[in-house]
Amino acid sequence: MQKHRLSTMQKIYLPFKRGIDIILSLIGCIILSPVLLIICIAIKVDSRGPILFKQKRVGIHKQLFPMLKFRTMYTDTPKDMPTHLLADPDRYITKVGRFLRKTSLDELPQIFNILKGDMSIIGPRPALWNQDDLVAERDKYGANDVRPGLSGWAQINGRDELEIPYKAKLDGEYVQRMGFLFDLRCFFGTFISVLRHDGVVEGGTGELKKHRNNKVLILVNLDLTIYKFRFELVERLIKEGYEVYISSPYGEFIDEFTAIGCHFIDTQIERHGKNPIQDFKLMKKYITIMKQVKPLVVLSYTIKPNVYGGMAAQWCHVPFIANITGLGSTVQKSGLLLKWVTLLYRVAFRKIHCVFVQNKDNERYFSSHNIATGKYRLIPGSGVNLEHYPVRPYSEENGISFAFIGRVMKEKGIEEFLEAAKQVKKDHPEAHFNIYGFCEEQYEDMIDAYQKEGIVTYHGMVRDMATVLESINCGVLPSYHEGMANCLLEAAASGRAVMASDITGCRETFEDGVSGILFKVRDSKDLAQAMEKFLNLSTEERKAMGLAGRAKVEKEFDRNIVIDAYMNEIEQISKGER
Numbered sequence: 001m002q003k004h005r006l007s008t009m010q011k012i013y014l015p016f017k018r019g020i021d022i023i024l025s026l027i028g029c030i031i032l033s034p035v036l037l038i039i040c041i042a043i044k045v046d047s048r049g050p051i052l053f054k055q056k057r058v059g060i061h062k063q064l065f066p067m068l069k070f071r072t073m074y075t076d077t078p079k080d081m082p083t084h085l086l087a088d089p090d091r092y093i094t095k096v097g098r099f100l101r102k103t104s105l106d107e108l109p110q111i112f113n114i115l116k117g118d119m120s121i122i123g124p125r126p127a128l129w130n131q132d133d134l135v136a137e138r139d140k141y142g143a144n145d146v147r148p149g150l151s152g153w154a155q156i157n158g159r160d161e162l163e164i165p166y167k168a169k170l171d172g173e174y175v176q177r178m179g180f181l182f183d184l185r186c187f188f189g190t191f192i193s194v195l196r197h198d199g200v201v202e203g204g205t206g207e208l209k210k211h212r213n214n215k216v217l218i219l220v221n222l223d224l225t226i227y228k229f230r231f232e233l234v235e236r237l238i239k240e241g242y243e244v245y246i247s248s249p250y251g252e253f254i255d256e257f258t259a260i261g262c263h264f265i266d267t268q269i270e271r272h273g274k275n276p277i278q279d280f281k282l283m284k285k286y287i288t289i290m291k292q293v294k295p296l297v298v299l300s301y302t303i304k305p306n307v308y309g310g311m312a313a314q315w316c317h318v319p320f321i322a323n324i325t326g327l328g329s330t331v332q333k334s335g336l337l338l339k340w341v342t343l344l345y346r347v348a349f350r351k352i353h354c355v356f357v358q359n360k361d362n363e364r365y366f367s368s369h370n371i372a373t374g375k376y377r378l379i380p381g382s383g384v385n386l387e388h389y390p391v392r393p394y395s396e397e398n399g400i401s402f403a404f405i406g407r408v409m410k411e412k413g414i415e416e417f418l419e420a421a422k423q424v425k426k427d428h429p430e431a432h433f434n435i436y437g438f439c440e441e442q443y444e445d446m447i448d449a450y451q452k453e454g455i456v457t458y459h460g461m462v463r464d465m466a467t468v469l470e471s472i473n474c475g476v477l478p479s480y481h482e483g484m485a486n487c488l489l490e491a492a493a494s495g496r497a498v499m500a501s502d503i504t505g506c507r508e509t510f511e512d513g514v515s516g517i518l519f520k521v522r523d524s525k526d527l528a529q530a531m532e533k534f535l536n537l538s539t540e541e542r543k544a545m546g547l548a549g550r551a552k553v554e555k556e557f558d559r560n561i562v563i564d565a566y567m568n569e570i571e572q573i574s575k576g577e578r
Contacts, residue, residue: 213295
């Protein structure tokens with residue numbers, strides 16, 4: 001995660017912001033002097049000890065400074081101990097102190113910190129000197145590199161109730177949006193928050209998450225799907241205090257999730273079945289699960305969990321977020337089946353919170369059929385874990401290697417790949433053609449025959465493609481339809497050129513002629529020509545294609561973009577904003 005760098009306009013605004021701080025704090029000192037005097041007298045009458053309390057806080061660039069407060073606690077309170085770490089904070093707070101903390105009047109002496117330049121009126125709230133966890137989280141967002149404030153974006157969005165990671169994220173959001181209008185919004189928002197007593201919970205860092213529903217239910221039809229494309233999201237949810245339940249048929253990857261603290265619910269699904277009785281049983285099963293778990297939100301992937309999970313969520317009045325990974329072959333056909341599937345989607349998504357779509361065509365299809373209108377969120381597929389898929393060393397020492405990566409089935413274009421490989425192999429015997437992925441039964445004999453001819457090499461199902469991508473020079477996907485082709489993104493992230501059918505879900509992943517080559521869908525001759533074109537490039541040109549692909553993936557397809565999109569929607573549901 002890159003720290004936010006202040007824009008030119010923000011840098012220009014900073015001296016203006018400091019001038020406002022000085023003027024308003026001076027005015028505040030004059031106008032509030034009677035109030036300050038009354039508070040001083042009340043503190044002295046209520047309990048023995050000093051009127052003011054000095055506490056070491058973290059200022060701009062992590063420089064410590066003494067922050068002033070009206071004393072609200074008895075003098076025997078453990079020194080420099082954050083309130084949220086006290087076993088019983090109430091017993092340490094004085095009668096006057098309780099009122100001051102509730103109304104935030106204990107913060108008024110910080111007017112003098114603002115005058116001195118230690119603080120600003122609006123900014124991230126200064127952390128205690130020993131709150132290393134908060135300081136470390138803020139570092140990720142550059143929130144330690146601006147002057148801390150009397151109040152800020154996090155204070156009007158939860159204050160003491162917020163978990164540290166979320167509080168730091170809000171502070172980072174402030175840094176990104178810092179400007180006169182946003183400061184004005186925070187300024188007036190502070191008054192509203194104080195009047196409502198929002199977010200004040202003694203001992204309460206993270207209290208919001210302790211008392212709210214934090215259960216997330218994920219519906220999938222295959223454990224491999226969520227393992228490959230959503231593992232990092234699950235990790236993030238658990239890290240931020242959510243309790244994750246996964247409903248899926250049992251598979252070898254489920255153990256990976258239970259190991260990090262997930263709950264597993266074994267749910268059998270006929271992925272390709274069209275039996276309405278079995279589908280009804282699946283919906284009934286989902287309803288039972290939701291009644292038992294009582295989740296804050298339901299997340300779903302692939303058609304059956306989307307459709308029947310959506311219906312179950314409506315029945316149980318649970319917020320629902322679906323992900324459309326592609327519409328498959330059904331929407332490319334006409335007739336009763338298409339009408340039936342469209343109707344199911346319309347019913348299932350009638351009260352959906354939002355639908356994540358992976359390409360514009362899918363969004364247009366849903367919109368044109370009045371399905372979940374206005375509730376679409378476009379995301380870059382499943383994104384790529386850039387750390388797991390680093391740029392791999394490029395070599396042509398053993399010849400040029402093409403790789404088909406995906407399920408060996410008709411709709412992935414395996415027949416076109418085999419035919420093209422056969423054509424190209426005649427003129428380029430040094431070229432290699434590899435196939436990685438689960439092979440459907442109907443293609444086993446065909447693949448075996450092509451292997452015996454020495455045209456292709458079949459490697460079977462590979463658990464970790466990251467290391468395999470080092471041994472190839474070009475990823476190939478002749479698919480007929482895609483949501484967003486993850487195998488192309490992963491190959492590009494590894495610094496490899498790609499080529500694919502000129503269809504939605506493929507063409508978005510690379511730039512034709514720059515980081516890859518497009519060819520006509522269902523056309524083995526055009527695919528063969530694309531392969532010939534790649535072979536006729538120089539080594540440096542082929543290598544440059546791969547590096548251009550990596551640059552595009554870094555910019556547009558980082559998996560963190562997808563994770564942040566999900567977390568944003570879930571947090572909004574949690575806070576009751578939608």
